[in-house]
Amino acid sequence: MLAPSIDRPSSMTAQPALLAVRDLTVDYGGVRAVGGITLHVGRGEIVGLIGPNGAGKSSALNAISGDVPASGGTVVLNGRDVTRLAAYRRSRLGLGRTFQTAKVFEGLTVYEGLVTAVRGASGASLWQTIIGRGRRLEEEQAGERAWRMLDQAGLDHIADLFGRELSGGQRRFVDLTLALIKEPQMLVLDEPMVGVAPSLVPRLLNQLRSVAAQGTGILIVEHALEVVAALCDRVVVMAAGQVIAQGTYDEIAADTEVRRAYLS
Amino acid sequence: MSAFVSISLVYLAIYTLSAWSLNLQYGYAGIINFGWIVFQSIGAYVAATTALGSPTSGGFQTYIFGARLGFPLPLIMGTLAGAALALLLGLIILTRRIRPDFQAIIMLVVAIIAAEVVSTNTALFNGANGLSNVPQPFNGVMHLSYNNYQWFFVAFSFALCIIVYFGLEWICRSSWGRALRAMREDDILASHVGINVQALRIVVFVIGGAIAGFSGALLVEFLGTWSPDAWSFVESFVVFVSVYVGGRANNRGAIIGAFLVPVVFGTMPSFLPEFGYPGLSANLEWLVIAALWLTTFYLRPAGILPEGRFIARRTRAREQAPVMPPIAKQGSVA
Structure with a gap:
């Protein structure tokens, strides 16, 4: 049975999206990691990308940042099609990213x-x-x-x-700062809370909120659902390379399809 | 004895230029150029043929690009040849599609193939016999004795080294050099701070190739001869060991490496009395160099003069800001 996925196109029409991803696919050889996802992030919006392991979240992120080539679909940053642009060109256009294992x-x-x-x-x-x-x-x-x-x-x-x-926490800080220091318009974060001491998590959340308050769009892959609940304006749920639901955290938490994907 | 010292010093200058060239490519930028010797070699060949004159004038040697250019044009042509070859090979090999370790192997194979092609094809650079009778710069006009000319060449090559040293230090300590090191450490992260890693690789490879070509040109002007025996692929590793022993990403370390590895330890076995089968003591050179490399790995993994730590200094305004309370100046509104 198909549960209706929760989408709110109204927020997209209100103002042009900062990041608009349409029908994005990523293939590794014969394996399709991302099978045509569509999502958008507006200015000052924090969007969570969640899903079980192997859902294709990191692949989607890497295709958005230009680290792996997209085999189909488009990535539009601030009205400009960047699908075929190298990572350094996307960076110059205002896209910053951090890495699952903090890079310094x-x-x-x-x-x-x-x-x-x-x-x-x-x-x-x-x-x-x-x-x-x-x-x-x-x-x-x-x-x-x-x-x-x-x-x-x-x-x-x-x-x-x-x-x-550097220590693990310091590496996280430097990794994030390397992305933030040029005041990117769009920030893509891959599990930024991993390895951060629990006592420092609220501080990091506040920092991300203040970055978003200045108009930066944030797309964040995160496994810690309490972080997603506390931080994200909207949540996109992926499973098996597809977007299976979008909405506020409360909406997707109530979604049966999402529950099934996480439990199976 | 005087001749021995002067020849050793010229070799020191040449090997220092060589180590700087590879240090720029490998020490700073992280490009593993196992085919480095090819760039020195093309510089030597082109400098030789552009100084020798046209091969059709009844000479006993056959080669391409024959011309009789006056000093310093052969040196410049050799430098440009090294740069041009680096541009060509860089565009083909240093692509995103090939992993860096495979790039290194391809460079090595290119060096082996190049030596084979040049040895067997006499039309290029006179085959296995190589080129000889290359005129030495100023030797015709200065009328110096053999010994004095050697010492002149020592001064000449040292002067060139000093110029190259200051040029290299300047660009290596600039933001460009810092970008090279960033790329060496993590090219993915470097590209995410806006650095065009592919282009930067090619640029540094070409500059390194130019210095390699320059060192070859200077060497052939000194020796007067150049043949495939002089540039077997293992010669690249002598320069690699120099960079390792001296200290990667440190141009002063490269001088020490060039002094210790090829000049001191590399030539030492040739002073030993002949023993064993013929050529054994000469081949001990490789054993000594390998031992030196391994010893460095154990005792000083970062080399004798490691890459230093940059200590950041705050500009005066920032240093004073927290310390000094704001003082209202006379006449100010506040």
Whole structure:
């Protein structure tokens, strides 16, 4: 029996979606990990992507961020079709992401990593390094920005630590900060609470809320349902590569299809 | 004795340039270029043929690109040849589709095939006999004795090394060098902070190739000869060991590596009295170099001069902000 999935297209028509994913499919060889999902995230909206293991959540996320190629469908970021664009182009268009196992630059200090993230493409251009005017100013501004992020978190003492010297929680912080420091319009988070001390979870939730309050859209894959319930405006449920339900947390918690997918 | 010292010093300069080239590609950018020697070699060949003159003028050697260019054009041509080959091979090999370890193997295979092709095809660079009688820069005009010319070349190559050193240090310590290291550490994360990793790889590969070609050009101008014997694929590993022993991503370490590995330990076995079968003591060079590599792995895994830690300094304004209470200036509204 098909339970009617809960969708609210009204919120999509109210304002153009920041991220619009349509019929997205991802194949690995002959295996179809994502079988044509459609979802959208609006400005300032926090959308949770949940589902049992192997549902295709991470594959969908990787296709949205450009880490795996989509074999079908479209990804539209801020009105622009980015489906065929490489990850670095999506990053320049305002898409930030974090990783399931927190990624940091192991052999760079935290400060260097953050400054690299602020400078982005201009810092990696040999041409601008050689002839660039205002290069020093750009470096200084990037440095100040890095200090501000570290100060805000009360972590200025880790500035000179190599990425490989960080604790699990610090890695999470740096991973998120690398994505946040350029103030992305759209943020894609892959299980950001894993490895974070329970006492720090509320602080992280507040940080994400304040990021969203400034207009950034957030798509978050998370297994901890209490986090999803506390944080997300809307929840998209995936199972076996398909979206099986969308709605508020309370709506999808009552959905029989969702319950069956999680229990089976 | 004087000749021995001067020749060793020229070799030190050449091997230092070599180590810098590979250090840029491998130490900073993480590209495992097992075919490094090919880039030095093409620089040497092109510098030789562009200095030798046209092969049709009744010479005993056959080669391509023959021209008689005055100094410093052969050096520049050799440098450009290294860069051009790096661009070509980089575009083919350093793609996203090929995993980095396979890229390394492909480079190695390219080096082996290139040596085979150049040895057997005499039309390219005179085959296995190689090129000889390459004119030495300024030797015709300065009328120096053999010894004095050697010392002149020492000064000349050291001066070039100093220029290359400062250029390299400048770009390696810039935001560009930091982006290289970010890419080396994690190319996926680097691309998510907006760095075009593919393009950056090609650019650094070409610069490394140019320095390799330059080192080859300088070497052939000094030696006057260049043949496939001089660039067997194992020569790449001598340079790799230099970078490892000196310290990856450290240009001063590369100087130490170039001094210790090929110049000191590499030539030491040739001073031993001949023993065993003919050529045994010469081949001990490889044993010594391998032992040096392993010893470094155990004792100093990051090399003699490891990559340093960057200590961030706050700009003055930020340092003072928390310490100094805001003081209303005279005449200010506040």
